[in-house]
Amino acid sequence: MSGRPWEQTAPERPAPAGGAGAASTGGAGAALAERSARDPGGDLVAAMLAEPAGRSSPSVYETGRLVSLAPWLTGHGERIAWLVRTQRPDGAWGAPDGYALVPTLSATEALLAVLRRGDGGFARERLGQVAHRGLRALHDTLTGPGAPPPPDLPATDLIVPALTDLIAGHLDALRERPDLGDWDAAPRPPLPVGLDGGRLDRVRMLLAAGRPLPEKLAHALEVVGPAARRAVGVGPVGPGTVGASPAATAAWLGPDPGPAHPARAYLEDLVRQYGGPVPCASPITVFERSWVLGTLCRAGVPVRVPDVLTTELRDALGPTGTPTGPGLPADADTTSVTVYALARLGQPVDPTVLRAYDTGEHFCTWPGEDGASVTTNAHVLDALGHLLPYGGPAAPWLASAVDRVTRWLLDQQEPDGRWSDRWHASPYYATCCAVLALTGYGSADAARRAVDRAASWVLAGQRPDGSWGRWSGSAEETAYAVQTLIAAGHRDGPGAAAVARGAAWLSEVDDHDGAPELWHDKDLYRPTLIVQAAVRAARWLVRPEAGGG
Known part of the structure; x- marks a missing residue:
């Protein structure tokens, strides 16, 4: 040669x-x-x-994001049931050593969102119990001064403050809805030591100013909230994915996507392939x-x-x-x-x-x-x-x-x-x-x-x-x-x-x-x-x- x-x-x-x-x-x-x-x-x-x-294993984080962001997507009830079924005995989701933080935040926020909307076909009392246990795990062992440091996972410094804010909003709304259970004693999870919302604020400011996000941030586009919908400089590629992520794609589509949009077709194909829950990428x-x-x-x-x-x-x-x-x-x-x-x-x-x-x-x-x-x-x-x-x-x-x-x-x-x-x-x-x-x-x-x-x-x-x-x-x-x-x-x-x-x-x-x-x-x-x-x-x-x- x-x-x-x-x-x-x-x-x-x-x-x-x-x-x-x-x-x-x-x-x-x-x-x-x-x-x-x-x-x-x-x-x-x-x-x-x-x-x-x-093919990858299904992700609690990504599946929770679809429950929260895309109740219109095929398999919504199956994703809720999967989250309920995969909760650990201690109320958390995921692996030990700090790895439970992100999936537990995502699953808990998703179930609180379902409670507020009243969709999915699940008994409110059962969902409330699961969400209460998730909140307790977050407050007792996964956040605050005594919690293990979050592992070095992509976008953790964006995901954790974003989900903590969403959970706080849900709790405020649920306290005003006595028909949905007693939430008065449910505290907002604190942020782990060393994490704050500073980088998330800067990312949101980029979008608010009409400036495109760095390409690698498209994978976690869901963290910016409603501003993710049709965000500047971000769009579906390949089979219709945004950032190679089901969650980012759902956030980009928004709450009422057209039935024939390629990004929706990507998500529909994915949930059919996996039977409801979805992988991270x-x-x-x-x-x-x-x-x-x-x-x-x-x-x-x-x-x-x-x-x-x-x-x-x-x-x-x-x-x-x-x-x-x-x-x-x-x-x-x-x-x-x-x-x-x-x-x-x-x-x-x-x-x-x-x-x-x-x-x-x-x-x-x-x-x-x-x-x-x-x-x-x-x-x-x-x-x-x-x-x-x-x-x-x-x-x-x-x-x-x-x-x-x-x-x-x-x-x-x-x-x-x-x-x-x-x-x-x-x-x-x-x-x-x-x-x-x-x-x-x-x-x-x-x-x-x-x-x-x-x-x-x-x-x-x-x-x-x-x-x-x-x-x-x-x-x-x-x-x-x-x-x-x-x-x-x-x-x-x-x-x-x-x-x-x-x-x-x-x-x-x-x-x-x-x-x-x-x-x-x-x-x-x-x-x-x-x-x-x-x-x-x-x-x-x-x-x-x-x-x-």
């Missing part, structure tokens, strides 16, 4: 082939086992083709495809990839890369994983598309990012390191970037050996991303010591049943831990017993169980096929015939 492989057209080819699968006897079972052995990633490819928009086509294919190819899982998938991934890359979804800005994370996946599939593209994100020290997820992401930089190292050997005119920049990103990642490692990141709740994900990138493409001798420290941290965190997880053992986090240990050389080393226990645990669990949600958006979510690909990769790597992985 020449020094500029991205200028060539590579033929379709399967990812690296490997062996085997469980033997089966007789008829259809034997045929199915044979197909699985030939193409063990085939079901994931088929799922991506069947649902091009991608859709479509996630490029995100899902690049992560799934890159993960499977790295592990050597045989997978036959139709031309349409690689063509659409290539076509998604513009001058500054590709976004996660339509209506969002292009970002270095999705772009780098797409570049890496295409290169692994024999369809390399020009890696200098990532230069727009090079800060001189590390890579930003997008220009103007607040903070920096470990996993974005690990993915950049994957992409640039994989293409570095090809040389070409970009070689000096590629070599410099690989060195700089390696050093930056090493500097971000925590004292105990782990890495953490702003796009995922579990340090097992960030640690796995960093270790895979450093063992594959890291240019510093210090990378080996960092990887050894990371492996020691992973080994220390294994649960007695063989699993790993932040809150409890999960297939996703166990898959990351196993991949980390194998990359660090522990298949046959001192960690071999831990790898074997993790493999045994993974062999007994269902990677379709839908839990937990660990990925960061406005709410935690689970990108279904991406997680299944991670589990599939770990299972493939621990096969006895996989050798050193």
